[in-house]
Amino acid sequence: MRNQAKRGGRRPGFTLVELLVVIGIIALLISILLPSLSRAREAGNRTKCLSNLRQLGMAFTMYCNDNKQQYPRPAGGVAGGLPEDWVHWEAARKLEDSRIAPYISRPMNPEVLRCPSDTLESHKTAYKYSYSVNFNICRISGNKTLKTTQVRSPSDKILIVEESSETVDDGCWAWQAELGRGKNVISARHDRQYEDSTDFTKGRANVAFCDGHAEFISRSDSFDARYWDPLKN
Template identity: 30%
Template sequence: MLFSFRSDFSALLSLPSLVFPVNTPTPPLRPAGNRSGFTLIELLTVIGIIGILAAIIIPVVGSVRNKARQSQCGSNLRQLYTAAILYANDNRGRLPVDRDNWANDGLRWHRLIYSYAGGNSAVTWPGSIAPLYVCPSDPAPFNGRLSYGINEFLDELSLTTLQARVIMFSESSNYLLFNEYATTTPLVKYNHSDRAQAVRVDGSLYVSSTFPSQAGDRLLWLPAP
């Protein structure tokens, strides 16, 4: 009887071990439509950061754009100056200022220097070089096509007799800096944050927030004291 028990026990041990599965709870899947988004605080924080960046960037971009426009305006003045000098070289040193003839044939300074500035003929003015005559910051150019005026006190004067600091061209509300409506105070137009630009007889730029009258600074406008 004892022998039989040992034999049966050995047979029991030789049987393969049984593995009983253990049920592990599986977390329920979250429905796709219930995903958590930004909290209100996170959303307000992002909006606040965007607002701060906009407050910093927008003025900087505006300032850079205004500087670029002012630089382009200065370049226009220098190109007009160069064209006027080339015209003078072909006309016994006389600048393109002849008020007596303007009333007769209409050849004002912007047409007289047109071919020297790159245009084909005064008849086709302003043609392809129209941007040269307009300041990019000018909201209302004269007749829609001209932002600069010439100092007509240089009429019939030779370059050799002019002082270097005398203004030749300036931003203006008229094609003339002085006319029958403004005989003492120049018609300067301040297109750059209350500042205006001009080019002198020596080719240098003059930038100011206040352009004086003839009485205030005669040497700035008149060829001789």
């Protein structure tokens, strides 16, 4: 009877010291795991961003095939916009009228135009997308844009970039031109410690090339004429 009574008695609860030890262990595990989880999430976002750029690059290729090998215009914030802009982003225009829209989806899915790591609220203009196109390829010369046949080494020439949220202001990446005032730079949001857009030497971003493929490249490479000048061998 005594043994049964003893077994049926109430077990003592945890002491305060034991609870504090458990809480401390949990906090330590969280502090160890959070950076790894953050890196894994960012790696997933980078992959999704790269997939977006591949899709956009293929859409440009199909557009050019249907339009005598000419690229669409760069959506450079011209008053009222131009019908042949690759993306119609101004409030008064419909995204579905973007020249590459028929080659992506109907209706146009705006998420294809956004990097999942891009904090859109940090954009300083009405342009709420993450990607912009190389002005040197989509610029207007003699009332026409460049043709695909004019681009030398298309697998090396940047067509679309993931631009920094600190500098993106329209659909046109034109750091080399007066239009860009030397300030349009590709993003380093996937290397968060280097997002400072005034540092042209550090950080990496996703870009799509003229042959349709996409890569994760260094910011410094984007300033090399071998990659941004379509007429350079």
